[in-house]
Amino acid sequence: KNEVEQSPQNLTAQEGEFITINCSYSVGISALHWLQQHPGGGIVSLFMLSSGKKKHGRLIATINIQEKHSSLHITASHPRDSAVYICAVTGNQFYFGTGTSLTVIP
Amino acid sequence: DAGVIQSPRHEVTEMGQEVTLRCKPISGHNSLFWYRQTMMRGLELLIYFNNNVPIDDSGMPEDRFSAKMPNASFSTLKIQPSEPRDSAVYFCASSLGGQGGDTQYFGPGTRLTVL
Numbered sequence: 001k002n003e004v005e006q007s008p009q010n011l012t013a014q015e016g017e018f019i020t021i022n023c024s025y026s027v028g029i030s031a032l033h034w035l036q037q038h039p040g041g042g043i044v045s046l047f048m049l050s051s052g053k054k055k056h057g058r059l060i061a062t063i064n065i066q067e068k069h070s071s072l073h074i075t076a077s078h079p080r081d082s083a084v085y086i087c088a089v090t091g092n093q094f095y096f097g098t099g100t101s102l103t104v105i106p
Numbered sequence: 107d108a109g110v111i112q113s114p115r116h117e118v119t120e121m122g123q124e125v126t127l128r129c130k131p132i133s134g135h136n137s138l139f140w141y142r143q144t145m146m147r148g149l150e151l152l153i154y155f156n157n158n159v160p161i162d163d164s165g166m167p168e169d170r171f172s173a174k175m176p177n178a179s180f181s182t183l184k185i186q187p188s189e190p191r192d193s194a195v196y197f198c199a200s201s202l203g204g205q206g207g208d209t210q211y212f213g214p215g216t217r218l219t220v221l
Contacts, residue, residue, distance in 0.1 A: 035212075041195060041214075041215055043199075043215075045209050045212070048208065048209045088149070093151075093162070093164070094151040096148055096149045096150070096151075097148075099148065
């Protein structure tokens, strides 16, 4: 059983679409991280959440601690958003989701 | 700031050889993390340091792996002897605080191939 589950595994969208990626976890956490990994391999931390909601540009991340669930939303998606998005949770240990591969088509 | 610096960026070695990966964290950051990424297992935390002290090394696969942080600006991950299954991308990351409760900044990674 995976401590962190992401859905969907793969996602293809048309440019401009609103995108949602989901993350559910089964362990107690102190923080949840959303990471972005581009085709070149580099990893960027997008958000670190312990409660509520954060927004950065076209990206919004929310977390519901009671339901152990987080979502990453991308508004007005663009081909440069094409990447793998990884959910990670930290607490007593670190756990990673397997990632959601997003392709945005022009 | 230059960000997290890792070297080498690519390493190809033969089975049985010693491999040393290096990381320079962002100045002022107190925590340093070593991760491994493979197609099969995704991202895994190997070990993390807080104030140069190893806090959690439960992810280190076996005794062939060792990590040190002799000072706040340098860390090494050593594999001796290396095996083909160690082939992966190894990332180093640093953050201001510990326990994964702060934003982590990742280095570009070292792609290791063990033949």
